[in-house]
Amino acid sequence: MSNRLRHFRQTLTAAALAAALAAPLALTVPGVAVAQERGGTMNIIVQPEPPILVLALNQQGPTQTVAGKIYQGLLTFGFDLKPQPELAESWEVSPDGKVYTFKLVKNAKWHDGKPFTAHDVVFSTSKLLMETHPRARATFSKCEKIEALDDHTVQFTLKEPFGPFLQAFEVSSAPMMPKHIYDGTDYKANPANATPIGTGPFKFKEWNKGSYIHLVRNDEYWKAGKPYLDDIYFRVIPDAASRAVAVEQGTVQQTQFNDIETFDVPRLKGLPNVEMTTKGYEFFAPLSWIEINTRNKPLDDKRFRQAMMHAIDRKFIRDKIWFGLGRPATGPVNSVTRFFEPNVRKYDFDPKKAEALLEEAGYKKGADGTRAKVRLLVMPYGETWTRLGEYVKQAMKRVGVDVTLETTDAAGWVNRVSNWDYDLSFNFVYQYGDPALGVTRTYVSDNIRKGVMFSNTMGYSNPEVDKLFAQAAQTNKDEERQQLYSAAQKILVEDVPVAWLLEMEFPTFVDKRFKNAVTTAIGVNESYDSVYMVKK
């Protein structure tokens, strides 16, 4: 009886509270319907389990997602890839594009209570990351000097202007590390690596290997009143089918990247308890393509490669193989990143045009209807890529090109592609928010390096493209860069060094009770200091 009474009282209180909260908020904050309340636990899938949580030492996808809540960078990036303040509250760039000055927030503290200062930034960028982080090393080695002007001002002086310099301050590109813990130690062997210490809204609590990682609210967080959540559990679920079931049953409240297989996406999209978004991957913006070894006949002929673009139905690939995820690609730059050029030669799906191009190139039909034979090394990244291989084989057969499929394991694939022992293969790479970081490397001739994966493995070489990419990286005037990159994209799309397929999208499933999960271009790797739970 007393139970029922208590329950009744609770319901009353809740109703009263809800009314009290909702009324003033609805008046004061138009557009925000619900209060951003404290409290709540979020369970997020992490897959595969990260090897370590210190972001400066390991930048694999899962590490970024977990450690993004613990560590922070100076900047973060909106969906439009424009920089937004994080640990730097403001910044200035000198007119010649060589000097960058950052004003840091003054009240940020490390999880052990020590203040975060400009000296930590100088230590992280000039010492620690130079040793442990290949991408950061490539950027910060362009600096002539990095110095702390006072406790909350840092200045970077570059040897020459570098267009995408600000992009380097995103959290996974340059996580800020505590100088007082790491300076003078062996970074990789530091015992503090087991209990990561950052400035982020969540603190490391416990790691039960093979099961979960538990982060708890940082009560001393430098943004007043934040974060809203009490804690976050990252759940390790290695089996794809179990992950889908965990979403269906509501035992996890978020999945990201490749957690859910493409064929499960249409089913989970229909669930009442979750919402799906493909936003929040703009900083990574992967682009997939058919890798073409331009050294081999008949692939050395531009017209043959153009014919491939016409012969393959990218919309079919998106709809039937990727179950609707992604956008048909039109060129080397993903349209959600910076400096995309839409006015390039268009390759609509048209087998007749493909055949005309093949005729023109001198590949006539033989007695058996075959014009040419090529091999296709299927990327061993799972079912979806196998289906793609089968589709490409049939699509090319329709225009008279006989494709023989070859299979291999992951190591064999890397080995054969990087040593140029292939005709056709598949590939996709991240673009990191700027062509100079994620696009240039694929097409410039000084990146033709045997044995190096994700370099210019096609052997494509065009001095004009080389020149345009080099010039575009060495200026920080956006208009000028746009012109140079547009010119480069037009040439590339005409030359077809690779046959672009899809601007890939990843599905993020978030429980409908949790708000603000995906707000920036780094999406699920964001700090989650503004994520809150709506209680029913």
Place this chain on the structure above:
Amino acid sequence: MTAAAITPSRKGAGFWGAFARNKGAVIGLAFLTLIVLMAAFADVLYPDSPWDMTAMPFQPPLSDDALLGSDTLGRDIAAGIAHGARVSLLIGLTSTAVAVLIGVFLGAVSGFYGGRVDDLVMRFTELFQTIPNFVLAVVLVAIFTPSLTSIVLAIAIVSWPPLARLARGEFMSLRSREFVHAAVTTGQSNMTIIWRQILPNSLSPIIVSASLMVATAILLESSLSFLGLGDPNLMSWGYMVGAARTVIRQAWWMSFFPGIAILLTVLALNLVGEGLNDALNPKLARKGRS
């Protein structure tokens, strides 16, 4: 019953009589004939390549353009089953033939000569018997990259040991029989005795186990293809089940029909094998039944 069983070795009517007495075997044989016909006339029934995307993807069975439905890319399941029959039978028969060659040769040598040779060959055979069949086949195909040849060889290499042991036993027991002694006394060479005297008399059990081995080989091939270790340019039943497994909740028919095809073929082969056993080894069969 007893009269029939006493004179089984007279071939011809006796063989068919014994075979036909096993109803299951007759049904199995009828079904097997159907499958062979389907394989033989696959190009007539479905002239297009089974990889061609002829229908809309995800068509359920009994659609206008796809009798048994279409798969995720719009390929006709029925065409896949007809063309897949070729691959399954081809791999089943050739790999068994290779396994019989290896097994009978080693078993014959081992059983005929005995002693050191026997020891050596049997230890070698045991080496293969201790490694699980399927695991070894997976490793072999993975190493030699999946292709028709590598799959046939891998299946043959994992299937010959039981045949070698069987042939060895037969040869050992026949080796001490009078007609062999007689052949030795008349000065026939060892090769002639093995080939002309003993082998014809030990064929019955070998044929029976070979017929069952075809079924095992088809299952092995299907399992390899299911795991994505099939020849990527050949449509096979195992591949169809493997590729459709991911969408089984949305489209049951994509894995169901090829699965049924595998089940029925393997069952038919087993029934035929049992019938052959009844017909060729009546004593063994009776022992098993009573």
